Amino acid sequence: xPVTALAGLLLAGAALSTHDRAAVDAMVLSIYQPYSxxxxxxxxxxxxxxxxxxxxxxxxxxxxxxxSVQPKDEPDxxxxxxxxxxxxxxxxxxxxxxxxxxxxxxxxxxQVQVSVNxxxxxxxxxxxxxxxxxxxxxxLDNIFARDGFENGLKVALRRTIxxxxxxxx
Numbered sequence: 001x002p003v004t005a006l007a008g009l010l011l012a013g014a015a016l017s018t019h020d021r022a023a024v025d026a027m028v029l030s031i032y033q034p035y036s037x038x039x040x041x042x043x044x045x046x047x048x049x050x051x052x053x054x055x056x057x058x059x060x061x062x063x064x065x066x067x068s069v070q071p072k073d074e075p076d077x078x079x080x081x082x083x084x085x086x087x088x089x090x091x092x093x094x095x096x097x098x099x100x101x102x103x104x105x106x107x108x109x110x111q112v113q114v115s116v117n118x119x120x121x122x123x124x125x126x127x128x129x130x131x132x133x134x135x136x137x138x139x140l141d142n143i144f145a146r147d148g149f150e151n152g153l154k155v156a157l158r159r160t161i162x163x164x165x166x167x168x169x
Contacts, residue, residue: 015102024112024131026139027054027101028138031084031140032097043144049083056132056141062157070077077160085116086125108133109141133152 031054037115050063070076081088085095100113117124130142130152143153 016102016110020110020133021102024110025140027131027140028099028112028114028129029097032095034144035085035097036092042143048079048116050051050078052140054140056134056139058155059139059141062091062154062161066157066161066164069161071164071167076164078156082148083143083153084128085118086145087116087118087122089118089120091119105130110138120136 008135031052031076036154050067055063066078070079076148080118082125085097094115094117098115098117100115101111102113105111109130112129112131114127116127125145125147127149129140129145131142133139139156143149144151149156
């Protein structure tokens with residue numbers, strides 16, 4: 001089989017269905033729903049970003065490991081800011097998150113662009129989410145953002161775990 005035909009078959013197998021697009025959009029927008037409802041900045045519905053039940057199995061394992069080694073008395077590199085808006089403050093009444101381009105990277109792995117307007121006059125934050133289909137639903141596997149997760153959330157978790165493990169207990 002010619003390479004171009006094989007590439008076409010692989011791409012067709014990785015096509016994004018309308019159902020998957022709608023499911024991913026709903027999941028991503030649900031992440032941001034508490035931001036526009038909050039009466040105060042940095043109030044994400046009462047739970048920390050890493051406590052949300054939206055992460056892939058691998059990322060959840062990394063988060064659990066990080067939580068087990070993080071310092072109790074002071075913030076480390078990951079628990080002093082918001083993972084989903086790459087911010088510490090926002091204006092709830094003006095906060096907007098917009099889901100952009102969806103792209104299948106391979107079967108069961110999707111990339112989604114998300115643009116966040118904090119409502120504070122600051123420039124938009126542009127994030128790139130990598131989602132994996134696990135047990136029939138889409139889970140957030142990684143987050144990339146220019147101002148915080150340049151190499152991805154998973155790299156940041158691994159680096160922070162290593163740094164936190166070196167701290168005196």
